[in-house]
Amino acid sequence: MEKIIMLGTGHGMTLDLYNTCFVLQNEEENFLIDTGGGAELINRLLYKNIDLDSIRHIFISHSHIDHIMGFLWLMKKQGLKLDYYIHLYCNDLVYENIIMLIGLVLNQKFLDIFKKYVVVHILKDNDSYTIGGNTYTFFDILGKGVKQFGFEWMIDNKKYMFLGDESLSKELYSRVENAYFVMHEAFCLDSEESIFKAYQKNHSTVKSACCVLDSLHVKNVLLYHTEDTHKNRKELYLEEAKKSFKGHVFIPDDLEEIEINSI
Numbered sequence: 327m328e329k330i331i332m333l334g335t336g337h338g339m340t341l342d343l344y345n346t347c348f349v350l351q352n353e354e355e356n357f358l359i360d361t362g363g364g365a366e367l368i369n370r371l372l373y374k375n376i377d378l379d380s381i382r383h384i385f386i387s388h389s390h391i392d393h394i395m396g397f398l399w400l401m402k403k404q405g406l407k408l409d410y411y412i413h414l415y416c417n418d419l420v421y422e423n424i425i426m427l428i429g430l431v432l433n434q435k436f437l438d439i440f441k442k443y444v445v446v447h448i449l450k451d452n453d454s455y456t457i458g459g460n461t462y463t464f465f466d467i468l469g470k471g472v473k474q475f476g477f478e479w480m481i482d483n484k485k486y487m488f489l490g491d492e493s494l495s496k497e498l499y500s501r502v503e504n505a506y507f508v509m510h511e512a513f514c515l516d517s518e519e520s521i522f523k524a525y526q527k528n529h530s531t532v533k534s535a536c537c538v539l540d541s542l543h544v545k546n547v548l549l550y551h552t553e554d555t556h557k558n559r560k561e562l563y564l565e566e567a568k569k570s571f572k573g574h575v576f577i578p579d580d581l582e583e584i585e586i587n588s589i
Contacts, residue, residue, distance in 0.1 A: 328352045328481060329585045330509075332550070332578040333370040334362050337491075337513060337529075338392035340554040343580055345392035346491065346511075348550075349376060355458025358384045359488065361396030368396075368403055374581065378404055383457045385415040385464075387490045388474035389423045397424060398431055405436050408443045415447045415455065415464065419473045449475055468495040470528045478505075486586065491551045493530040494538055503542045507586060510535050511551035515566055522553055532563050536571035546589055548576040 329351050336343025347360040347367065358381050361367050371378060378400070386394055397414075416424075428437045447455065454463045464477045467490045476490045484506035491511040494502060502508060513524035516533035524531055530538075532549060539547050549563060556562055560577045567575040576584060 327585060328587050329583050330548070330578075331374055331376070331583050332580060333367065333374070335550045335552060335578055335580050336554050337511075337551050338363065338390060340552075342554040343552070344370060345396075346551045347393070347396065349374070350458070350460075351376075352458050352460070355383060356380045357457050360385070360387055360393040361400065363392040363395045365396070365399040368399055370581065379410070381412070382410065383413045383415070385462075385475075385477065386420045386424075387476065387488075388417070388469065388472050389420045390472065393491075394420060394423060394427070398427055401428065401436055401440060402432060405432075405439045405443075408439060411443055411445050413445045413447060413457075415449055417449050417466075417473050417475055421446055421448055465498075465501070467492060468497055481586065492528045493525075493534070499538075499542055502539070502544065505542075505544050507546045507548070507589060508539055508544045509548045509550065510539060512536075512549035512563065512567075513551065514553045515562060518553075532566045533570050536567045536569075536575070540571045540573070544571075544573060546574045546576070547571060548578065548584070550578065 331349040331351055333347045334344030336345055344366050345362040347362045350357040356376050428440055449464045451466045454461055460479045462477045462479045464475050467474050467476045469492045474490045476488050478485055478487045486507040487505050488509045511529055512532045512535045513529035514522040514531055516531040519531050563577040564575055
């Protein structure tokens with residue numbers, strides 16, 4: 327069984343939602359994707375009955391604090407008892423910032439532990455690694471704000487994709503076309519773009535993301551990295567999405583699980 331466990335679905339400044347991060351889980355592995363901005367990562371992993379010792383593979387898409395800082399808390403929680411290797415997949419800028427932050431926020435002891443037990447894979451465009459039985463191909467999303475990677479993988483000859491947290495670059499349209507399942511950010515409702523300034527922040531609205539993905543004949547879309555001002559966020563986002571996207575739309579809540587085999 328392959329599932330996505332959404333630990334958080336919010337953008338960097340949300341208070342009622344945790345920052346976007348999730349676990350790709352199957353019988354072999356708990357693959358952590360991004361780490362959120364604080365110690366709440368630990369609480370959410372434990373709440374979902376995910377043993378911290380089982381987190382042996384971590385991907386960090388980019389160096390913004392709402393994606394990278396949870397890693398420091400994981401190191402602080404696990405570091406002194408580490409006797410196994412953790413594989414970290416990230417670009418060079420993420421790695422440089424992690425080294426700097428461990429030195430500033432933790433201390434040399436943790437930096438030594440990091441260098442001993444964390445196997446760092448500095449990603450280049452189209453690098454592939456097998457994790458938990460799946461082969462993931464990581465690629466530069468050509469972000470306008472900061473260097474950032476996404477990835478794709480196959481299940482039953484169907485393409486699944488995670489596209490980071492910027493609007494999809496036109497240069498990647500051909501790569502995404504006809505994908506079976508795409509995870510794409512959606513900062514806010516289209517009617518509220520002038521309030522949240524999604525486009526100024528290189529983000530999408532629900533409508534703009536769905537219009538693009540529908541034009542590329544994507545079959546299923548999961549939207550995340552949203553604002554948190556609406557108590558009925560899921561209903562509002564689904565209503566807007568379905569006006570622009572013909573396939574199935576997922577608007578997950580924090581801590582929701584999606585069994586992607588059954589989609």
